[in-house]
Amino acid sequence: MSVNLKQLAKALNLAPSTVSRALRDSHEISADTKERVKKLAAELGFEPNPFASSLRQSKSKTIAVIVPEIENNFFSQAMNGIELVAQQKGYHVLIYITHENFDREKSILQLLRNGRVDGLLISISNNTKNFDHLDEYVHAGVPLVSFDRVYESAAIPSVTTDDVTAARKATEHLLAGGCRHIAFLSLAEGLSISSRRKQGLQDALKKHRQVTATTIECSNDDESNRILIRKLLQQKQRPDGIFAAVEKLAVNAYEVCQELKISVPGKLKIISFSNSASTALFDPPLSTIVQPAREIGEEAAKILFKLIDKKVLIPSEKKQILPSFINARKSSAPK
């Protein structure tokens, strides 16, 4: 391919090591030499071979991000934040999408246990019930930080939103609007976000003994979700409020409401976690709980780089929690 360090050194009548040091601005090289070296390097478009340098230094200047999906505003915004911080740090970002597949998640972790990356950010697949692959990975000594869908382990730092509080507030919002029977559309029982958001709902209900709640376990399949929701909304005692754990499920609920001609918010109020701005254009505009997705990505990356740089984390950094906020719109408006 292009020119290498040795050739560059020969052209300059210098030793390769001198050239190497000059390019890395070592203090033990004369300003004069540095200039000469950098000039020719720029002219020849020299770029050090990253593999030789990684091999030598056991540092890849690369991190990996593992996400369940990317076609989802939360994850793409988080990705934006991660990429930004990595860019500033001069790091490269490898992306892996598990498509909510546990085996894929496991094999990626295995693949990355060879120094290809200096660290790893992960948001867990909703089919992951066993975390040995994460424990083993951490045990191998490579920094790992989880975000949003986290693994609750003392050894793994995490960055999330205040799911419990946000869910409690969302529920209180529905209660204030007059709801007396709330359905919680959950993504996957085992997921950290599902259990926390459900916890928030239950917290809110403690002061409201007369209010009943139902949990509907949904999946990644739109059609089967719609079937579940249709069944829910065709009951005699159907709910008057829906709290969706992720946007996808609110969309499914809207579809069913249109089909069954259920008036929102008249007969049913809906609120959902969502990071999509265009929910404001829905009919009716969807009330959302918005996570600071980009910041979550940024913070997770910053924590990861602290670990990579062998800095010690202060306790608040180990389990970082960023607040979400509620965007109340017409879908949950009181009469």
Next chain:
Amino acid sequence: MSVNLKQLAKALNLAPSTVSRALRDSHEISADTKERVKKLAAELGFEPNPFASSLRQSKSKTIAVIVPEIENNFFSQAMNGIELVAQQKGYHVLIYITHENFDREKSILQLLRNGRVDGLLISISNNTKNFDHLDEYVHAGVPLVSFDRVYESAAIPSVTTDDVTAARKATEHLLAGGCRHIAFLSLAEGLSISSRRKQGLQDALKKHRQVTATTIECSNDDESNRILIRKLLQQKQRPDGIFAAVEKLAVNAYEVCQELKISVPGKLKIISFSNSASTALFDPPLSTIVQPAREIGEEAAKILFKLIDKKVLIPSEKKQILPSFINARKSSAPK
């Protein structure tokens, strides 16, 4: 870190070269030895050091994807397709987001001219007017394929949708609905997708001399876009049809229509390129031109791997065009 080839070899009482061959299923190794080697390798979780092997073979088993943004269903779906194909090929994917910044795009290309990747997929930033950085890159001999927002160069294969045809059909759809003054919301004059989509619009208008068209040059900034659209819709002779080149601009148009209480589709019909399924829930449901985003990503990746594998492309592969389809909804319905 973990175990390396030499240690594995010693544990097996074999030479490193034998172990290396066994793991790569070389035909000159006995089935017996292969089995022994693979068993222990799996037990110890051995993964060859990727940098040593890349250095030795001058192959990185990695591709890069450069996109203007990721918080956009088109790009995230394309990314999905790319990642899928790469995964099947045993390749890793580096992601770079330019945020529509030309300098960033340029510096990434420079960074990648050192063998870090075996190939590159790019969708061009809307502020890119000069393509020297791409030409130089290709000249350096590294495979590059552009998709969606492409650089029209004979040397660079591309994968796009049939922008001209799709735009023509979308325009004809508005015309059939009765529109007589169409506004085209364009993203950036220089972009391949902008000029092609505008071309399609003009093609459709050729048979309709009495119809007038206006082009509004929009940007990445929502607020200034809304100002432009507001001005457009407050004219005496305001348009009765809007064709938005990208979803973002249709969203801006909806916002302004709500603000100005312009009835859609009564007074104004709207159609837009979009890959977001939830446009069906908009008020009114948005008519969209849907690109096969995932397939575009997949095809682009497949072409890239053909180049990487030194296969010769047949002419139809050099400029691949996949059809979009129109999803007519209420926003463009005739009276």
Next chain:
DNA sequence: CTGTTAGCGCCTTCAT
């Protein structure tokens, strides 16, 4: 301040 030497871990001749 600059040069020499050695080795990161792997794969690929070449030899046996």
Next chain:
DNA sequence: ATGAAGGCGCTAACAG
């Protein structure tokens, strides 16, 4: 069917 040796390109240790 297996082993021995060399080198990919870079940088860190050691000289001077």
